[in-house]
Amino acid sequence: MSELSTPHAGDDRAADDDVVALLMRQHGDIRNLFDEVEAAKGEERRDAFRRLVRLLAVHETAEEEVVHPFARKGFPGGEQVVKDRLAEEKAAKETLSALDEMDTEDPKFMPQLLKLRKDVQEHARAEERYEFTHIRRSSDTAGLASMAKAIKAAEAMAPTRPHPGVESGAANMALGPVAALMDRTKDAVRKAMGKD
Numbered sequence: 175m176s177e178l179s180t181p182h183a184g185d186d187r188a189a190d191d192d193v194v195a196l197l198m199r200q201h202g203d204i205r206n207l208f209d210e211v212e213a214a215k216g217e218e219r220r221d222a223f224r225r226l227v228r229l230l231a232v233h234e235t236a237e238e239e240v241v242h243p244f245a246r247k248g249f250p251g252g253e254q255v256v257k258d259r260l261a262e263e264k265a266a267k268e269t270l271s272a273l274d275e276m277d278t279e280d281p282k283f284m285p286q287l288l289k290l291r292k293d294v295q296e297h298a299r300a301e302e303r304y305e306f307t308h309i310r311r312s313s314d315t316a317g318l319a320s321m322a323k324a325i326k327a328a329e330a331m332a333p334t335r336p337h338p339g340v341e342s343g344a345a346n347m348a349l350g351p352v353a354a355l356m357d358r359t360k361d362a363v364r365k366a367m368g369k370d
């Protein structure tokens with residue numbers, strides 16, 4: 175049983191103005207994508223894994239650009255909380271890059287994926303517990319909304335599921351390696367925050 179239920183359209187609207195709700199929904203999306211990769215085989219696994227890699231890269235980059243800088247100064251002890259989260263994110267990104275170069279049918283793929291899943295899960299839980307709760311308490315509605323806007327600009331770069339019949343620019347975007355995607359995400363976030 176996951177702590178968060180599968181998101182539906184109503185949740186999308188609820189999360190729209192609240193950066194914490196939005197990020198927690200992404201944590202749920204990430205969990206669902208891990209399930210999808212594990213359950214799928216062949217081409218479907220490859221496709222689900224590409225979406226997982228994209229969402230993880232975009233999610234962590236957006237957190238580093240938007241919520242961590244706020245948390246650092248936003249509440250007592252924030253500096254240390256962010257330092258711990260960044261160390262976890264760095265480790266996860268390294269595993270992610272290693273996995274990204276591996277074929278999804280490689281015998282080493284699944285053990286590595288499960289390791290990444292465990293790390294990502296623990297990291298998300300620590301964020302929710304030690305960082306997000308404080309962000310919600312320390313920021314006003316306008317602050318939560320403006321951070322949410324930046325997160326949404328990033329999210330547009332990582333469609334979590336195929337949208338049959340719906341043409342989206344992001345879905346059709348040619349995607350390069352993880353590092354390039356992170357760079358593009360940074361640009362999109364900074365633009366949304368008005369500091370490019």
Ligand SMILES: [Fe+2]
Pocket residue numbers: 233234237259263297301
């Ligand atoms: Fe994170």
Ligand SMILES: [Fe+2]
Pocket residue numbers: 197201233237298301
């Ligand atoms: Fe996160």
